[in-house]
Amino acid sequence: MLALLKRNFILYFRNRSGVFFSLLGALISFLLYIIFLQKNLTDSWSQLPNSTNLLNNWLMGGTLAVTGITTSFTALKQMVQDRENQVDQDLFLTDLGNWGLQASYLISSIVISFVMQMFMYAVMSFYFKESPVISHLPEIALIMLLSSLISSLVNVLLIYRFQSVDSLGKLATIVGTASGFLVGTYVPIGVLPDFAQIIMKCTPTTYIASLYRQVLMKEPLETTFTGNSGLLQEFQEKMGIQINWQELLTKEETYFIVVIISLVAILLWMLFVKVFSKRK
Numbered sequence: 001m002l003a004l005l006k007r008n009f010i011l012y013f014r015n016r017s018g019v020f021f022s023l024l025g026a027l028i029s030f031l032l033y034i035i036f037l038q039k040n041l042t043d044s045w046s047q048l049p050n051s052t053n054l055l056n057n058w059l060m061g062g063t064l065a066v067t068g069i070t071t072s073f074t075a076l077k078q079m080v081q082d083r084e085n086q087v088d089q090d091l092f093l094t095d096l097g098n099w100g101l102q103a104s105y106l107i108s109s110i111v112i113s114f115v116m117q118m119f120m121y122a123v124m125s126f127y128f129k130e131s132p133v134i135s136h137l138p139e140i141a142l143i144m145l146l147s148s149l150i151s152s153l154v155n156v157l158l159i160y161r162f163q164s165v166d167s168l169g170k171l172a173t174i175v176g177t178a179s180g181f182l183v184g185t186y187v188p189i190g191v192l193p194d195f196a197q198i199i200m201k202c203t204p205t206t207y208i209a210s211l212y213r214q215v216l217m218k219e220p221l222e223t224t225f226t227g228n229s230g231l232l233q234e235f236q237e238k239m240g241i242q243i244n245w246q247e248l249l250t251k252e253e254t255y256f257i258v259v260i261i262s263l264v265a266i267l268l269w270m271l272f273v274k275v276f277s278k279r280k
Contacts, residue, residue: 001100004091008108012075022074025176026067026120029185033059037186045235054220056128058239060121061212062185065205067120068147069179072113073155073172079105080162102273106156113148139215146258147208153265154204160272183209183240190238201243204261207254213241214251 013019038055045051079102082088091101121140125132132140155175162168180186182203189200200206221241225232233248235241242248249257 001096001104004096004101004104005108005111008075008078008104009112011078012108012112018074018077022071023067023116023120025070025179026063029063029066029180030059030120030124032180032186033063041188048224048235050220050224053130054217054224056130057216057220058213058241059185060124060128060130061216062180062183062209062240063124064117064120064144064212065147065183065209066179066185067117068113068144068151068208069155069183069205070176071116072109072148072152073159073175075109075112076105076152076155076159077165077168077172078108079156080159080168081165083162084164099273106152106269109152109156110145110148113151114144117144117147133219136215136218140212143208143211143215146211146262147205150204150208150258150262150265153262153269157265157268157272160276179205182206185209188238189240189243200240201245204258204265206240207243207258207261210240210243210249210254211251211258213239214254217241 038052038059041055042051045055048054079088082091088101092098096104121132121144124130158175159168159171162171182200183205184200189197189206192200221232221236225235237244237248242250243254
């Protein structure tokens with residue numbers, strides 16, 4: 001298993017252009033905010049003191065969620081490439097067998113996604129001159145792990161039956177473009193029509209972005225909205241800090257949803273591996 005994991009890590013990080021393009025969705029989200037969205041959002045919430053710091057942390061939460069999606073997707077391309085080149089037939093002959101091989105792809109994707117989220121967090125913190133709150137780092141790491149897990153599981157289910165890297169590239173374009181919209185970094189969820197909001201609420205990483213924002217924005221929210229709970233609730237709902245299902249979900253409820261989705265995705269992945277391995 002360790003040899004397969006090492007192989008997947010080397011193949012991912014050695015391809016520098018691949019690493020760059022795996023971060024492209026997150027970088028687009030980051031750059032669009034800096035160039036266009038930051039001023040518009042700041043003007044929209046100009047009545048708030050220190051709105052720039054507040055919105056910078058909001059952007060960081062969404063961009064980290066996008067990073068989890070796009071980097072795990074790129075890491076899983078190796079599975080399709082091995083299948084296309086029939087390298088997987090040789091790897092099946094190892095002691096690990098099909099289950100071990102499929103697990104190696106999934107674990108590699110999770111680790112790569114986690115590492116790249118840490119990288120993007122460091123880059124954005126440096127750019128915005130945000131000193132991480134030490135007490136928040138363990139929870140941020142936990143959310144990164146959950147983000148890596150759920151993104152990798154959803155992506156592996158999406159691409160499991162792809163047979164060529166070329167056809168997968170078309171899906172990668174869609175995923176990279178859509179991810180910024182689905183986590184609400186391009187357009188906040190609260191200003192979208194009801195139908196679009198429902199689509200976003202059915203996307204697992206929307207809840208990951210919500211968790212990131214609740215942690216990263218905890219102190220700025222408390223400082224900015226002191227004595228103004230009504231405006232705080234409006235801001236949290238419109239900006240997707242807390243997701244509204246009849247009422248705003250608490251952080252604990254959001255964690256619960258993420259864990260349930262992860263467990264369901266694990267069961268589906270196991271079913272996919274079992275069913276399709278029998279057809280080989």
